[in-house]
Amino acid sequence: AWALLAPSVILVGLVVVYPIISSIRMGFTHIPLDPAMPEEFVGLEQYSEIVHDPEFWLAIVRSLVHTAATVAGSTLLGLAVAVLMNREFAGRGIARGIVLMPYVAPLISLVFAWRYMFHPVYGFVNYWFVDILPIFSGPRDWVESPAFAMPMVILFDIWRYFPYAFLMILARLQSIPKTLYEAAEVDGAGSWAKFRHITMPELSFVLGSIVVLRWIWNFTKFDDVWLLSRNVVTVTVYAYLRAFQSFDLGQAAAISSLLALGLIASVSLYVKKVLRW
Incomplete structure (x- = not known):
C-alpha cells in the first residue's frame, strides 16, 4: 500500500507541503537580494510592519x-x-x-x-x-x-x-x-x-x-x-x-500567511455552516 501511495505523497510534498513550509519560514526571515548574503531571522517584525502599514489596510x-x-x-x-x-x-x-x-x-x-x-x-x-x-x-x-x-x-x-x-x-x-x-x-x-x-x-x-x-x-x-x-x-x-x-520577499510571504489564515477561517465557515459537518 505504501509503495502505491509513495509517488502521490512525494508529489504532494514537493508541490504543496514544501512551498507552504518555505513561505511560512520566509515570513519570519529577512531575505537579501544578494544570494551570497545570509538570511536573517527577524521573528514577527515583518508582520508588525505589515499591520502598521496603512496601505495594507486600504x-x-x-x-x-x-x-x-x-x-x-x-x-x-x-x-x-x-x-x-x-x-x-x-x-x-x-x-x-x-x-x-x-x-x-x-x-x-x-x-x-x-x-x-x-x-x-x-x-x-x-x-x-x-x-x-x-x-x-x-x-x-x-x-x-x-x-x-x-x-x-x-x-x-x-x-x-x-x-x-x-x-x-x-x-x-x-x-x-x-x-x-x-x-x-x-x-x-x-x-x-x-x-x-x-x-x-x-x-x-x-x-x-x-x-x-x-x-x-x-x-x-x-x-x-x-x-x-x-x-x-x-x-x-x-x-x-x-x-x-x-523586492521584499519576506513581507510578501508574511502577507500570504495572513491570507492563508483568512482562507482557513472561510473554509471552516463553509464546512460548519453550509456543509454542516
Missing part, C-alpha cells in the same frame, strides 16, 4: 469591496439567468451554451477584448457615449482611471463568473419536483409565491455554497485584477508589489 478594504460586490452581483445575475433558462423556449440549448462562454473562454482574451472596448482612443464605448450619444464631453479612460478602475474590475468579474452561479443554480432547479409547483397552482399560488416558497428554499444550500466558495476564490483573486487594471491594489496585488516591486 488593500484589505479594496479586496472586501471587490469580493462583496462581485459575489453578490454574480450570484444574483446567475440566479436570474438560471430561472430564465429553466423555461422552455426555442434555441434554449444554444442560449445556455452562449451564457457559459465568459466562464470557459481564456482570461487573457477576455481582458484584451474589454481593454479594447473601453480604450480611451479607439474603444467603441467612448465612441458611443461621446460621439453617438453625447453624454460625456470627452473620452474617458475607463480601465486605468482611479475613479473608474474599481467599478470596471467589479463589472468584469461579475460578467466573467456569473455563469458559474448560473450552472450550479440551473442544475438544482432542474431537480426540483414539478409536483410541488403543480400542488401550489392548485392552491392558487402565483409565480412570485411559487418562487418565494418553493424555489428559494430549494436553492438555499446551493446559494450558500456559491456565496462562500466564490468569496474564498474572489478574495484571493489576482490575475483578473492585475491584467485588467494596474490601479486597483487589492491585498493580493499588494503582496505581488511587495515581492516584485519592492
Whole structure:
C-alpha cells in the first residue's frame, strides 16, 4: 500500500507541503537580494510592519469591496439567468451554451477584448457615449482611471463568473419536483409565491455554497485584477508589489500567511455552516 501511495505523497510534498513550509519560514526571515548574503531571522517584525502599514489596510478594504460586490452581483445575475433558462423556449440549448462562454473562454482574451472596448482612443464605448450619444464631453479612460478602475474590475468579474452561479443554480432547479409547483397552482399560488416558497428554499444550500466558495476564490483573486487594471491594489496585488516591486520577499510571504489564515477561517465557515459537518 505504501509503495502505491509513495509517488502521490512525494508529489504532494514537493508541490504543496514544501512551498507552504518555505513561505511560512520566509515570513519570519529577512531575505537579501544578494544570494551570497545570509538570511536573517527577524521573528514577527515583518508582520508588525505589515499591520502598521496603512496601505495594507486600504488593500484589505479594496479586496472586501471587490469580493462583496462581485459575489453578490454574480450570484444574483446567475440566479436570474438560471430561472430564465429553466423555461422552455426555442434555441434554449444554444442560449445556455452562449451564457457559459465568459466562464470557459481564456482570461487573457477576455481582458484584451474589454481593454479594447473601453480604450480611451479607439474603444467603441467612448465612441458611443461621446460621439453617438453625447453624454460625456470627452473620452474617458475607463480601465486605468482611479475613479473608474474599481467599478470596471467589479463589472468584469461579475460578467466573467456569473455563469458559474448560473450552472450550479440551473442544475438544482432542474431537480426540483414539478409536483410541488403543480400542488401550489392548485392552491392558487402565483409565480412570485411559487418562487418565494418553493424555489428559494430549494436553492438555499446551493446559494450558500456559491456565496462562500466564490468569496474564498474572489478574495484571493489576482490575475483578473492585475491584467485588467494596474490601479486597483487589492491585498493580493499588494503582496505581488511587495515581492516584485519592492523586492521584499519576506513581507510578501508574511502577507500570504495572513491570507492563508483568512482562507482557513472561510473554509471552516463553509464546512460548519453550509456543509454542516
